[in-house]
Amino acid sequence: MTTNLTRRQWLAGTTTVAASSLLLSGVKASAQTFMAPNVNPTAENPIRAHLNENSYGQSLKARKAIADAADDAHKYAFEDIFKLIGLMAKLQDIPKEYVGIGAGSTEFLEKAAVFNALDGGDLLLPTPTYGDIGRFSRSLGSNLIEVPVGEDMAINLDAMRRAMTKNVKLIYLCNPNNPIPTIIEKNALKEFCNEFSPQATILIDEAYFEYVDNPNYESMIDLVKENKNIIVTRTASKIHAFAGTRIGVCYANPDIIKRMFSLFANTLNLSAMRGAYASYQDFEYQNFLKQKNKECQKIIYKMLDDMGLEYKESNANFLFFNAGRPSKEVAETMKKHHILTGREFKPFTNWVRLSLSKPEEMQLFADIYKREFG
Amino acid sequence: MTNNVTRRDWLIGGSALAGTMLVSKMAAAQTVPAANLNPTPENPIRAGFNENVYGHSLKAKKVMVKAAETAHLYDFFSQRVLNKVISEMENLPGDHIAIENGSTPFLEKAAYACAIKQGKVLTTNPTYSSVPGTAKQLGLEVIAVPVGEDMGVDLDTMRAAMTDDVKLVYLCNPNNPIPSIIEKNALRDFCIEMSKRALVLIDEAYYEYVDNPDFASMKDLVTDNPNIIICRTASKIHGFAGVRIGFAFAHPDTLRLITGPFNLSLNNVAVAGAIESYQDMEYQNFIKQKNRESMDILENMFEELGLRYIKSNSNFAFFHAGRPSTEVAEALKKRGILSGRPFPPFTDWVRMSTVKPEEMQYVVDVYKQLFA
Known part of the structure; x- marks a missing residue:
C-alpha cells in the first residue's frame, strides 16, 4: 500500500506529513509517494526494525529510472x-x-580481505562491529586481532594502536560503527589514519555516513584525495533504500582501484545503476529521510528516558540500548507483536539494536515496549 | 516498440513467426521487442557482445516489476528458492550451488584463490578473458596454450604444459570467441586427471545453446570431486546480461573459496526474475530456435562467400573475414551494426553474435554489400 503526498506536504515534513499522508491518500497529482506506515503489523507483514533498512523505500525518481x-x-x-x-x-x-562501483559495499569488503590474505597480513578491527570483513578474512585463513570497544562503547583507537603489529596489513573501521551507532572523533581518526596508513591499508566503512549530524564527525575521503593507503566505502543500501538493489561506492587511490576492479566491473545490475544515478541526485528525498530518522530517534529517546534505560546517542538509522534483560527475550516478546528487532550482539547480550523505521511505527514500538517491560 | 505474438504463433516459430509478429495485434501470451531494421549509431544492431537481443521472458519481466516494490529490503529467502529451483533442475544438492551477480564474481574469486596459493593459471588462448585477465592483474603467471589446428581447445598440449605450480585450470566450454566444444569423454578424463593437481573451473556460460551429441556438462563431477567448479550464467539465454545472476556448482568447501560468508550482494529483482526465467522452458526453446535461424542465415553467407568458419555451439559465430576484424567492425559500425572486438592472434577473424533473424538477414545483406 502506498500513500500520496504533494511536494509541498513533503517539504513541510515533521509529524504533519505523517498524519496528512494517511488522510490524503488518493489525492490526484503527487510529487512523491511512499509506503504508508505499518501500524497494524501482522506475522506476514511485520514492522522490520531489525536490519537497518530504509522502510520508506526508494525515491520516486529512482523508481522511475x-x-x-x-x-x-x-x-x-x-x-x-x-x-x-x-x-x-x-x-x-x-x-x-x-572511484569504484560495486553491488553494495560487500564486494569491496570481500576484496580488501582477499588482498590482505594475498599479502599474508593480519586484520585489525574493533569488536563489536559489522561482521562481513572479519568473517570473510577468517574463511580465507587470515589472523584477526579484535579490539573491544572502550568503556564509553566507542571504538578505542588507543587500544587499537597498542594492538597494532607489523603483521597487520589491513585495518577495518566502521564509522559510524554498527551495532553501536557511535562515531570516531574526526581529528583522532585522521591522526590514526596518518600514523598507520604507511604500513597497512585502512578501510573506513562509511555505510551510515548520510545519517550523521555531528560536528565531531568527518568522512576520511580527504585522505583518499591525498593518495593515502585508505579505502572509504559507502553504500546505497541505507538512506537510498537499495538493500535489495545493491549499489556500493568505493573511494581509494587509483592503484587500489585498479587492483580491485578487473578488466571491467562486469557484475552490476543496469537498473540498479540507473536508479542510483537518480537517487544520489535526489537531495529532497534524502533530506526527507534524515528528518524522519530524527523524528524516530526522538520518539525512542523519550521512551528510553521515561524508562531510565541506558543508550548511545545515535549517529545512524538505528539505536543501541541496554534493555536490562537479554536482547533475545526482547526480540521474542516484540515478535509476538509482529515487530522485528535486532539479533544478539555479543558481548552486549542485554543491549538491543533497534532499526528506525517510520515515526508512527516507532511510536507503536514504544507503546508496546512500555506495556511489556515498563 | 513491441509486437505481439500469440502463444500459438510463439510455438509455431520458424520464419512464419517473424511474419506474424508484424501483423498480430491479438491478445498476447508473449511479447518481444520488434526487430531493429533501421539501425543507427545511436540505436545499433548489437551483434558485438553475445547478448540475448529478445530481452527477458515475459514471465520473468512480470515478477521483476513486482519485486522492484520490495527492493529496499534485504531478502535472504528468495535466493534459497532460486537455489532449490536450480538444485532440482540440475539434480545437484543445494549446498553444492552458489549464486552471484553473474559468473564474473566466481571467475574473479577463483583467480584470487589461485593467487592466495601463489599458483599459476593454465588455460587456453583465445578464451574468455575474466580469469586470465584477473590473474595477470594480480601478477600471476598465466600459461595460455594456443588452440589446435582445428581451432578447438587442445587438451593434449595443455596436459603437456601442466606443472606442479599450476593451481587453477580454466576452460570455457563452449569456448569464446571460438564457439567450439570439447569432446565430452576427453574433457571428463582431463578434468579428473587435472583435478588431482589443481582446481579445475569449467565455464559453461553458453551451455543452453549447445545442440551437439559430443557435448556434456561436467556438473556431475562436482558431487564427488572437490577440485572441480562449474560456472553458469543467466546473461546469455535468459537475457540477464545487465541483470546479473550466475551460478557455481562445486563441493561446499570449494564454494567457500569463491563466495562470501553469506551472500548479501544479490539484487532481489534479479533473483525473482531468475526463478521464473529458469522455469520458463517455452521461452528458452523459443530463443534457441531463433538462435538457430539466425545462425543458419550467417552460415549460409559464409558458405556463399566461401569464408572459413567454425561450426557454432553457441549464440555467436567466428569466421575468417580475410581482412582485419577492426576493418570489418569499423565498416559495419558506420551502418549501425556492432560486431566483436579483435581477438589476437586471430585478427582476421570476426566474432559475430546472433541477433533476431530479421536483423541477422540485414547484417548479412550489409556485409555482402561491403565485402562480397
Missing part, C-alpha cells in the same frame, strides 16, 4: 558504470580514477 531501465537490462551495462562513476566523483569532488 529503475522501471524505465527494464527494457535495456538484457544488455551489458558498460556505459552506465562510467556515468555513475562520473556522478560519484563529482558529488565528492574527487577525480573519477579514485
Whole structure:
C-alpha cells in the first residue's frame, strides 16, 4: 500500500506529513509517494526494525529510472558504470580514477580481505562491529586481532594502536560503527589514519555516513584525495533504500582501484545503476529521510528516558540500548507483536539494536515496549 | 516498440513467426521487442557482445516489476528458492550451488584463490578473458596454450604444459570467441586427471545453446570431486546480461573459496526474475530456435562467400573475414551494426553474435554489400 503526498506536504515534513499522508491518500497529482506506515503489523507483514533498512523505500525518481531501465537490462551495462562513476566523483569532488562501483559495499569488503590474505597480513578491527570483513578474512585463513570497544562503547583507537603489529596489513573501521551507532572523533581518526596508513591499508566503512549530524564527525575521503593507503566505502543500501538493489561506492587511490576492479566491473545490475544515478541526485528525498530518522530517534529517546534505560546517542538509522534483560527475550516478546528487532550482539547480550523505521511505527514500538517491560 | 505474438504463433516459430509478429495485434501470451531494421549509431544492431537481443521472458519481466516494490529490503529467502529451483533442475544438492551477480564474481574469486596459493593459471588462448585477465592483474603467471589446428581447445598440449605450480585450470566450454566444444569423454578424463593437481573451473556460460551429441556438462563431477567448479550464467539465454545472476556448482568447501560468508550482494529483482526465467522452458526453446535461424542465415553467407568458419555451439559465430576484424567492425559500425572486438592472434577473424533473424538477414545483406 502506498500513500500520496504533494511536494509541498513533503517539504513541510515533521509529524504533519505523517498524519496528512494517511488522510490524503488518493489525492490526484503527487510529487512523491511512499509506503504508508505499518501500524497494524501482522506475522506476514511485520514492522522490520531489525536490519537497518530504509522502510520508506526508494525515491520516486529512482523508481522511475529503475522501471524505465527494464527494457535495456538484457544488455551489458558498460556505459552506465562510467556515468555513475562520473556522478560519484563529482558529488565528492574527487577525480573519477579514485572511484569504484560495486553491488553494495560487500564486494569491496570481500576484496580488501582477499588482498590482505594475498599479502599474508593480519586484520585489525574493533569488536563489536559489522561482521562481513572479519568473517570473510577468517574463511580465507587470515589472523584477526579484535579490539573491544572502550568503556564509553566507542571504538578505542588507543587500544587499537597498542594492538597494532607489523603483521597487520589491513585495518577495518566502521564509522559510524554498527551495532553501536557511535562515531570516531574526526581529528583522532585522521591522526590514526596518518600514523598507520604507511604500513597497512585502512578501510573506513562509511555505510551510515548520510545519517550523521555531528560536528565531531568527518568522512576520511580527504585522505583518499591525498593518495593515502585508505579505502572509504559507502553504500546505497541505507538512506537510498537499495538493500535489495545493491549499489556500493568505493573511494581509494587509483592503484587500489585498479587492483580491485578487473578488466571491467562486469557484475552490476543496469537498473540498479540507473536508479542510483537518480537517487544520489535526489537531495529532497534524502533530506526527507534524515528528518524522519530524527523524528524516530526522538520518539525512542523519550521512551528510553521515561524508562531510565541506558543508550548511545545515535549517529545512524538505528539505536543501541541496554534493555536490562537479554536482547533475545526482547526480540521474542516484540515478535509476538509482529515487530522485528535486532539479533544478539555479543558481548552486549542485554543491549538491543533497534532499526528506525517510520515515526508512527516507532511510536507503536514504544507503546508496546512500555506495556511489556515498563 | 513491441509486437505481439500469440502463444500459438510463439510455438509455431520458424520464419512464419517473424511474419506474424508484424501483423498480430491479438491478445498476447508473449511479447518481444520488434526487430531493429533501421539501425543507427545511436540505436545499433548489437551483434558485438553475445547478448540475448529478445530481452527477458515475459514471465520473468512480470515478477521483476513486482519485486522492484520490495527492493529496499534485504531478502535472504528468495535466493534459497532460486537455489532449490536450480538444485532440482540440475539434480545437484543445494549446498553444492552458489549464486552471484553473474559468473564474473566466481571467475574473479577463483583467480584470487589461485593467487592466495601463489599458483599459476593454465588455460587456453583465445578464451574468455575474466580469469586470465584477473590473474595477470594480480601478477600471476598465466600459461595460455594456443588452440589446435582445428581451432578447438587442445587438451593434449595443455596436459603437456601442466606443472606442479599450476593451481587453477580454466576452460570455457563452449569456448569464446571460438564457439567450439570439447569432446565430452576427453574433457571428463582431463578434468579428473587435472583435478588431482589443481582446481579445475569449467565455464559453461553458453551451455543452453549447445545442440551437439559430443557435448556434456561436467556438473556431475562436482558431487564427488572437490577440485572441480562449474560456472553458469543467466546473461546469455535468459537475457540477464545487465541483470546479473550466475551460478557455481562445486563441493561446499570449494564454494567457500569463491563466495562470501553469506551472500548479501544479490539484487532481489534479479533473483525473482531468475526463478521464473529458469522455469520458463517455452521461452528458452523459443530463443534457441531463433538462435538457430539466425545462425543458419550467417552460415549460409559464409558458405556463399566461401569464408572459413567454425561450426557454432553457441549464440555467436567466428569466421575468417580475410581482412582485419577492426576493418570489418569499423565498416559495419558506420551502418549501425556492432560486431566483436579483435581477438589476437586471430585478427582476421570476426566474432559475430546472433541477433533476431530479421536483423541477422540485414547484417548479412550489409556485409555482402561491403565485402562480397
